[in-house]
Amino acid sequence: MAPSGPSETPGEDGPLIRAFFEKRESLLLFLAARTRCMATAEDLIQDLYLKIAALDGGTDVRAPSALLYRMAANILVDHVRSSQRSSRRNSDWRQETRTVMGGEDVVDEPAADEVLAAKQRVRLLADAVAELPLQMRRAFRLHKLEGLSQAQTAQAMGVSVKMIEQHIQAAIRNLSQRLRS
Amino acid sequence: MTSMVTNNEQxxxxxxxxxxxxxxxxxxxxxxxxFDAWLAAAPAHGVAYKRALAVWQEFESCADEVLAELAADAARPPARSGTRRWVIGAGGSAIAAGLAVAILPGLLAQPATQTYATGKGEHRKIALADGSVVDLNAETRLTVRFTRAERQVVLADGQAIFDVAHNKDRPFTVAAADRIVRVVGTQFDVRNRQGDLTVTVAAGKVQVRPASASASGHAFLLTPGQRLEIGRTGVESLAAVDPEEAMGWRSGRLVYRAEPLANVVADLNRQFVQQIEISDPELAKTPITGFIVLDEQSAVMARLSLMLPVRSIPSDRGLLLLRK
Known part of the structure; x- marks a missing residue:
């Protein structure tokens, strides 16, 4: 009898859109696994939204979560195949450090102390990498810093892809602990 | 409390x-x-993931800068500026090196001795404070100590090429096995694997002598193109070689002339994680002549099977080399 309140999802939204909004945070974290900042992940989730908005209503979706993650996984994989790496290599150092330091897109020149702080941060990151055990360090360097795929890294090191994933996992854990605060 | 910490770590x-x-x-x-189910299982999961993600993304956004920093580290002189200052600042050439070393720890916060080590498959180029450059092969351990009178390197184990900056007042010595390799300025390769010593000279003159007067063995003066081999049992032999070949490992090329397969495999096992075993002792003695390009292990194994009547099969510990 009573109409649905303004906080409710509008009635015309299909199950896919509803599932999207329910899982938006998790999908964002999923997509962010391969982006260089959260803003890029937000761009990707916007792409996902546009795709499902085009789909919704026209299809009978039994398992909306599965479809969402299938589409998200495709976006994730395509994102790496796209120009992310090359754009990173060509980009300006200061712009990079702004992303590191602030996360905000500031257009004007950064202050000298910001540049210094960014340099110190890079120093800290490099030290943390240098202290990883040898094999872990090689895997991290090739895969993460030089941008090789897990398979290419495995080939370069003469070990299995599974082993590389284990090295990367251990490196992430080690670096996260080391670089906390 | 402990279980809490353990849980967080998990x-x-x-x-x-x-x-x-x-x-x-x-x-x-x-x-x-x-992933979705894992995140939903506990709020702590999302917190931990975001923390890891922040670090991961930070490396992504400044990967090139970190790489540049790491590369600079590899090329940076190992001795702290303090060491150098001390070396330059010390006057009076009559002070014995031994005495100088005794004073050193008191003057410097940093230790005067630097140790460098490489692991399996790792090559490293280090620039020393005097301008000399050392290339370390895989599984090599080397310590450097610069005193006012001498530049002392100890090659505890492994192989290295030394490009020594010329300084006739401050000889450069490499102690390896129970020999001392002494030069003024030159390029040479020293290999010390389990006490088997090889010294190959590319340029300049290099003196090799027993480490102490009481030790057995002779003193040699090597010239470019000469290689001195001293076995762990003390057998000394001198041969003419192409220094480029002996130093090929620096550019990923191993060159062999009638080298037993066992030695070739030992070299490969220092370069690759997957270890190769030879079960057949006769096969291990097979002499190898040729060069091996060190790229990927699978490619290396394939080429090895073209050079020799061998094949490799996977085993528990890595690869087993068998007769074809």
């Missing part, structure tokens, strides 16, 4: 595992759903 390990898994070439909807 969550962090899981978060790291997820982040690593999402880097796979193929990520499926199944991965996504499992």
């Amino acid at each position: 969550v962090m390990a899981d978060a790291s595992a997820w982040l690593a898994r999402l880097q796979r070439a193929e990520v499926t909807e199944g991965d996504g759903l499992a």
